[in-house]
Amino acid sequence: MTLPWLSEALRVSGLPPPESFPRDLASDALLALPVTPVGLRGLTSERVRQWLAQRGRDQEIAYRSMYGCMVAFAGKGILFFDKNEPPDVQRFTLAHELGHFVLDHLQPRRRALDFFGEDIRDVLDQKRSATREESLAAALNGVPIGVQVHLMDRSESGAVATGRVARAEQRADRLALEWLAPTKLAREVLKDGPAEEGEARLERFFGLPAVEAQSYARALRREEGRPRFSIASLLGDEQG
Structure with missing residues (x-):
């Protein structure tokens, strides 16, 4: 059973089911969502700042590679995303950041419009400042006002430092994996051969980075051995 928050994010994204693998998520996203994928070589926050400044948007970002x-x-x-990285890392990075766009920007924006009505659109679009009451209500309802910046850091080991602790990161990871390797098919691929080669099969078939294929395989196996009902599944807090 798909988690409620995941089903809702998939619906809101409007992305069609993938027709082939590894998935060309960038092309699908361009058709369904108001997003622009941008590949830069040797990606750093300074390169992002410069790219934005050249297009008339000044945005300070703490310096780091990512x-x-x-x-x-x-x-x-x-x-x-960093065009110097291997295709599998580029693919997952794009999916992860698209997950943040849907979960942390698009959905809260829609909730704000539903809650406040069209009067809040100019606040969301930074055309006017929020009133004190609007700011308080937005904070209480988890609605971001203004520009959002999310960085996908490099860990000290060089691995993709995605969600391992923070709930928002876990959900961005999970949504990214559902777009790139839908659960039902991923389970079939995982079982289609020797168990010890399952992670490698996920990696090859869906074009996932090794570390993500391994964590996804562990999550899918946990789900297989877990009762259908649990408090975690009810609350939607499972990683798998």
Whole structure:
């Protein structure tokens, strides 16, 4: 059973089911969502800042090297990824940042419009300042106002430092994996051969980075051995 929050994110994204693998998520996203994928070589926050400044948007970002970056404002998103990385890392980075766009920008924006009505659109689009009451209500309802920046850091080991602790990161990872390797098919691929080669099969078939294929395989196996009902599944807090 798909988790409720995941089903809702898939619906809101409007992305069609993949027709082939590894999936060309960038092309699908361009058709369904107001996002622009941007590949830069040797991605750093300074390169992102320069790219934005050249297009008339000044945005300060603490300097660091990174795998990816999402900048979202006014219902639109720019998804940066490092073109120097292998294709599998680029693919997952793009999917992860797209997950943040849907979960942390698009869905809260829609909730704000539903809650406040059209009067809040100019606040969300930074055309006017929020009133004190609007700011308080937005904070209480988890609605971001203004430009959002999310950085996909490099860990000290060089691995993709995605969600291992923070709930938002876990959910961006999970949504990314569902787009790239839908659960039902991933389970079939995982079982289609020797168990010890399952992670490698996920990696090859779906074009996933090794570390993500391994964590996904562990999550899918946990689900297989878990009772259908649990408090975690009810609350939607499972990683798998």
